[in-house]
Amino acid sequence: MKTLKTFEITAAELRDVVDYMDVVTEKLYEVDGWTDIEEKNRSEMGGIEVVELRLSNKYVDEGDIQNVFVRYYGMNDKTSDDKIVVDVEVE
Template sequence: MINITAAELRGIIDYMDVVTEKLYDVDGWTDIERVNRSEMGGVEVTELRLYNRYVDGDDDVQNVFVRYYGMNDETPDNKIVVEVEVE
């Protein structure tokens, strides 16, 4: 699980830029595809797939779920506002 705090998103226009950067930091992933984006109970949920074009077989794809809880100027810097779960 990758957690992103409000402090990491201050001044960032699109939180997915930070998510993408962190996912590419995970060793081995070469491509990211957005599969679905929806809102459930006030939480924005984005489903992604990570691919490794250098690996053949089942190990070359991972599903990722990104949950964005939202934030504003009053959100404490240490509050987790994005959770990224790689399955």
């Protein structure tokens, strides 16, 4: 599948955020046309949390669902603000 849009989230954007998926969901509002979000899979690979989401529009056919892949690399108080800690690919 072809990637339609990518987002990178820095440590500064996640400071004092309880759940990084709140920031991811906010970024996904830049993707037009979806009304519903569903988590399909969550796993950890090599210390990286990977979440697969599906975006759908309840007003159109199933064929218009977009897949989203989120990779969270982790962070702590010592992580520099400009370090990318989450990347998001929308296909």
